[in-house]
Amino acid sequence: MIxxxxxxxxxxxxxxxxxxxxSARLDSYFALIISNIGINIILAVSLNxxxxxxxQFSLGHAGFMAVGAYTAAAITMFGAPKFAPGLTQGAGVQAxxxxxxxxxxxxxxxxxxxxxxxxxxxxxxxxxxxxxxxxEIIRVLLRNVEFLGGALGLNGIPAYTNLFWVYAFAxxxxxxxxxxxxxxxxxxxxxxxxxxxxxxxMGINTTRYKITAFVVxxxxxxxxxxxxxxxxxxxxxxxxxxMKSIEIVVMVILGGMGNTTGVIIAAVLLTLLPxxxxxxxxxxxxxxxxxxxxxxxxxxxxxxxxxSLLVIVLMLARPQGLFTWTxxxxxxxxx
Amino acid sequence: MTEFLQQLINGLSLGAIYAxxxxxxxxxxxxxxxxxxxxxxxxxxxxxxxxxxxxxPEWFRKLLPNFPSLPLESVWGGxxxxxxxxxxxxxxxxxxxxxxxRPLRNRSKLTVLITAIGVSLLLENTGQFxxxxxxxxFPTLFPVHTFNIAGLVIASNQIVVLVTALALLGALxxxxxxxxxxxxxxxxxxxPQAASLVGINNDRIISFTFALGSALAAAGGxxxxxxxxxxxxxxxxxxxxxxxxxxxxxxxGNIPGAALxxxxxxxxxxxxxGSRFSTFTDAxxxxxxxxxxxxxxxxxxxxxxxxxx
Numbered sequence: 049m050i051x052x053x054x055x056x057x058x059x060x061x062x063x064x065x066x067x068x069x070x071s072a073r074l075d076s077y078f079a080l081i082i083s084n085i086g087i088n089i090i091l092a093v094s095l096n097x098x099x100x101x102x103x104q105f106s107l108g109h110a111g112f113m114a115v116g117a118y119t120a121a122a123i124t125m126f127g128a129p130k131f132a133p134g135l136t137q138g139a140g141v142q143a144x145x146x147x148x149x150x151x152x153x154x155x156x157x158x159x160x161x162x163x164x165x166x167x168x169x170x171x172x173x174x175x176x177x178x179x180x181x182x183x184e185i186i187r188v189l190l191r192n193v194e195f196l197g198g199a200l201g202l203n204g205i206p207a208y209t210n211l212f213w214v215y216a217f218a219x220x221x222x223x224x225x226x227x228x229x230x231x232x233x234x235x236x237x238x239x240x241x242x243x244x245x246x247x248x249x250m251g252i253n254t255t256r257y258k259i260t261a262f263v264v265x266x267x268x269x270x271x272x273x274x275x276x277x278x279x280x281x282x283x284x285x286x287x288x289x290x291m292k293s294i295e296i297v298v299m300v301i302l303g304g305m306g307n308t309t310g311v312i313i314a315a316v317l318l319t320l321l322p323x324x325x326x327x328x329x330x331x332x333x334x335x336x337x338x339x340x341x342x343x344x345x346x347x348x349x350x351x352x353x354x355x356s357l358l359v360i361v362l363m364l365a366r367p368q369g370l371f372t373w374t375x376x377x378x379x380x381x382x383x
Numbered sequence: 384m385t386e387f388l389q390q391l392i393n394g395l396s397l398g399a400i401y402a403x404x405x406x407x408x409x410x411x412x413x414x415x416x417x418x419x420x421x422x423x424x425x426x427x428x429x430x431x432x433x434x435x436x437x438x439x440p441e442w443f444r445k446l447l448p449n450f451p452s453l454p455l456e457s458v459w460g461g462x463x464x465x466x467x468x469x470x471x472x473x474x475x476x477x478x479x480x481x482x483x484x485r486p487l488r489n490r491s492k493l494t495v496l497i498t499a500i501g502v503s504l505l506l507e508n509t510g511q512f513x514x515x516x517x518x519x520x521f522p523t524l525f526p527v528h529t530f531n532i533a534g535l536v537i538a539s540n541q542i543v544v545l546v547t548a549l550a551l552l553g554a555l556x557x558x559x560x561x562x563x564x565x566x567x568x569x570x571x572x573x574x575p576q577a578a579s580l581v582g583i584n585n586d587r588i589i590s591f592t593f594a595l596g597s598a599l600a601a602a603g604g605x606x607x608x609x610x611x612x613x614x615x616x617x618x619x620x621x622x623x624x625x626x627x628x629x630x631x632x633x634x635x636g637n638i639p640g641a642a643l644x645x646x647x648x649x650x651x652x653x654x655x656x657g658s659r660f661s662t663f664t665d666a667x668x669x670x671x672x673x674x675x676x677x678x679x680x681x682x683x684x685x686x687x688x689x690x691x692x
Contacts, residue, residue, distance in 0.1 A: 103493070105493055105496060166673065166676075166677050167673065167676065170676055170680070173417060173418040173492065173496050174631075174676060174680075176418070176496060177418065177624075177627060177628075177631075177672065178672065178673060178676060180624070181624070181628075181668075181669030181672050181673065182669070182673075184624070184665065184666065184669055185666045185669050185670065188662075188663060188665050188666040189666070191662070192662050192663065290620070294500065294504065297497075297500075301497055305493075350512060352504070352508035352511070353505065353508045353509055353512060355504070355508070356501050356502075356504035356505040356507075356508055357501075357505060359497065359498070359500070359501030359504065360483055360498055360501040360502060360505065363487070363494050363497050363498040363501060364483070364486055364487065364498070367490065367491075367494045
């Protein structure tokens with residue numbers, strides 16, 4: 049008897065395969081948006097393991113994504129044509145691409161160990177700054193590596209990403225994170241989140257839990273980076289800046305930290321929102337008595353202001369996130 | 384040797400600006416124990432305040448055509464712009480604290496941290512909307528001269544930066560150590576509960592701290608723009624992060640530490656910039672941060688504290 053969660057995983061992958069088979073008929077713009085939704089789900093759910101379930105505030109997710117994107121692109125662009133040219137055509141791609149994604153994920157996980165091991169002994173806001181600093185260091189390093197295109201980045205990455213790979217990896221991410229947190233081992237993440245000192249007193253190795261969460265989160269961020277690179281075909285260090293990390297963080301906050309379903313909904317909504325606003329701006333509606341709203345360009349212009357106000361208002365009014373109703377994550381004020 | 388001295392002077396004048404910003408981080412951390420991410424954007428607003436004081440926008444000139452304009456390239460005009468910008472930012476700092484942080488006083492640290500990031504983004508995006516995203520040329524507020532002393536080239540702006548920074552540091556030291564409200568500030572940072580038990584109004588002290596820190600950030604913003612000449616709404620991000628590193632380097636919550644950390648970071652960065660590793664300059668601060676957190680997490684002048692349960 050296969051456990052229920054694995055049936056769900058397998059059927060999700062099957063659905064991804066079926067949808068992907070039909071995606072040839074889709075408008076390429078919509079296909080891109082749907083693929084971006086999947087990539088953002090991977091990013092947000094993996095960050096939720098670090099920020100939500102384990103309570104460690106990381107602002108470096110875009111850095112891990114960059115590591116994965118560059119590694120995967122280097123494998124498909126330079127590695128494969130040199131060492132295994134057979135894999136770059138026809139059916140070989142279907143074997144090469146997941147390998148490249150795994151390579152990107154592993155490199156990102158390695159970066160996760162390098163950053164996590166020293167800095168996870170720090171608490172709260174220090175960790176936020178260190179991870180932020182790590183993201184900046186990655187960008188400065190990438191800008192200085194001639195082999196990877198320097199400041200201009202890599203162009204002409206093969207377009208291997210399709211809806212099947214995006215949603216298969218999204219399903220795997222959700223499966224791994226959910227079953228990890230719900231396992232006996234995974235209770236440790238929640239314990240670290242709720243009260244680190246008490247967890248330590250109970251004999252939980254808090255540093256190990258934090259590093260595990262960090263490495264798993266970084267791995268999937270790396271995979272998402274690989275998918276992203278092979279979807280937009282051009283990557284540059286500027287694409288993985290602080291704002292990209294913030295975008296992912298906002299998805300996690302909006303969905304509710306430590307609430308995977310909520311985070312998935314938030315990732316979908318926040319990917320669609322800018323596209324929707326862009327369409328509104330392009331299509332002026334004319335209704336009587338709504339003169340200021342006739343041209344909706346101002347909404348698109350003030351989009352980022354609305355975005356940041358949303359974060360503040362959310363924190364003041366509903367810190368547990370929009371889609372969290374059971375109040376597990378709320379911490380009582382300490383005296 | 385001359386080159387070494389020259390780099391040292393350049394480094395000190397950059398470091399003095401970092402020090403001014405770092406003081407705001409460190410003081411707020413002292414009383415509230417959180418990193419005010421919005422501080423770097425208060426720095427940006429300070430610089431734009433200076434810009435618009437020197438060059439009032441069109442609508443203002445139409446509204447009040449007879450309003451006297453600020454004399455450019457004069458010491459008094461420069462000081463006036465500096466003071467006004469400091470006052471504007473002090474008000475902004477108090478408003479941010481009152482509206483965004485005070486309602487969260489007893490919430491979890493993470494909530495406050497995320498709110499601070501939200502405020503920072505709000506200021507940046509509003510800045511891009513109101514001021515425009517394109518860089519603007521900063522007016523020359525102070526008279527410009529270049530002095531050649533024994534082979535060293537010293538710009539008058541560097542002297543302005545160093546003198547202003549020193550004067551402000553001295554004033555801050557006086558306020559914190561010799562005045563009643565400074566004593567109250569130290570009491571709140573030492574133990575907020577005990578401070579309120581002896582009759583200190585914590586909220587007032589926290590507001591005052593924000594005013595003080597934001598005023599220093601505004602001064603830093605104007606001095607920075609004098610040296611770099613171009614300002615834009617995202618200019619605060621990198622100096623802000625580096626100033627935070629400076630605060631941690633000196634020992635966060637420690638006022639002389641922030642000044643020392645700022646000067647040190649400015650000098651190190653200038654020397655790296657002058658070497659063949661100049662493309663890595665922006666990464667140096669973060670490498671220092673990671674190293675200091677590993678080997679001396681309390682900072683150079685800070686004391687290790689054990690968390691009591």
